[in-house]
Amino acid sequence: MATRGDTIVVAAGTYTITAALAPKAFTTFRAAVVNPQFPTVSIRGNIVNLMTIDVSGVRIVGFEFRNTGVLVLHQIKVADTTAVNGLTFEDCVFHGADTGASNGAAAFAIKDATNATTGLVIRRCLFRDLGKTQIDVGVLGIPYAKIEDNTFAIDTNNGIGINLADTTAFATGKGFNIRQNDFIGFDSSGTETGISIGAATEDATAAGIIRNNFFAYLGKGSQAVRPNRIPMSVINNYAGDTGTGGTLVDAGD
Numbered sequence: 001m002a003t004r005g006d007t008i009v010v011a012a013g014t015y016t017i018t019a020a021l022a023p024k025a026f027t028t029f030r031a032a033v034v035n036p037q038f039p040t041v042s043i044r045g046n047i048v049n050l051m052t053i054d055v056s057g058v059r060i061v062g063f064e065f066r067n068t069g070v071l072v073l074h075q076i077k078v079a080d081t082t083a084v085n086g087l088t089f090e091d092c093v094f095h096g097a098d099t100g101a102s103n104g105a106a107a108f109a110i111k112d113a114t115n116a117t118t119g120l121v122i123r124r125c126l127f128r129d130l131g132k133t134q135i136d137v138g139v140l141g142i143p144y145a146k147i148e149d150n151t152f153a154i155d156t157n158n159g160i161g162i163n164l165a166d167t168t169a170f171a172t173g174k175g176f177n178i179r180q181n182d183f184i185g186f187d188s189s190g191t192e193t194g195i196s197i198g199a200a201t202e203d204a205t206a207a208g209i210i211r212n213n214f215f216a217y218l219g220k221g222s223q224a225v226r227p228n229r230i231p232m233s234v235i236n237n238y239a240g241d242t243g244t245g246g247t248l249v250d251a252g253d
Contacts, residue, residue, distance in 0.1 A: 002027055012040035016068070020047060020077070025055035031062030036091040037126055039064040046070070049077040054115075056085040066095040067105055074109035074136075079117045088121040096130035104131015104156060111138030111165070118174075120145040128153040133160040141167035143174035145208075148181065154192040155185040163196045164208075175233075176208035188219030194239075195225045207233060215239040215249070224249045 002008055007028040021043070023029065031041040039062050043050055046069030053076065065075040075094055078084055094107035107127050110117045120142050127134040127150065134152055141164070152161035161183050183194040194215045207230060215224040217240040224239040238246045 014042045017045040020049045021051040023058045026057030028059040034062035050075045052077045054081045059088040062091045064093040067097045067099045072105040074106045076108045078110045079112045079115040083115045084117045086119045090123045093126045098129045106136045108135045116140040118143045122147045125150045131156045133163045135162045145176040147178045150181045152183045153185040157190040160193045165198045178210045181213045183215045186216045191221035211235040213237045
């Protein structure tokens, strides 16, 4: 019965699904009681995608998405059949439960090479026990995105918080803003990466701003931002260390 512009308030409880949820355009889904970090609404399943979003204007507030088995590859799969605009997740938890094929599951897969995701907002969310790339972004980038005030618990060796693939958005000004996030869970012997920027040549990635993010202690093969492909756009990010209490990881310095 829900239609464009409606808000669906979901009662507290655990909802185990056997087919991917597919919300309608311009609808809001909100937990009846929003409890950040430990949501009262838990969407669970052992299927490839817990939710697929191919419409614009969807907003999810106060949900947990949680794997229950190894079939889950992506909790949220975005923009496979059409461009998506104005997608928002707030006060959610993406819980891999240490399960999933290929050493874990991604919270977000935004990787379609034909359809873009524009105006993405991910705010005040917790990413935990996922085991691999937590937000995986493909070649079309995430124009005008805001990823802010989240906690990325990178608790598996070779794990990545945010992966940004090659994109030509640099030439169009359709950048992104990744700010004020905490990247935790690094260990002294791992090879975790906070933010990975893929590019064949300098400046080939979208000219976004990565600023005021903090990264836990980095050991041996771990990196806060890898590699610095957008000089002067990686600003005032700090990585923990054992010597000075923190190292500035600006690009181009």
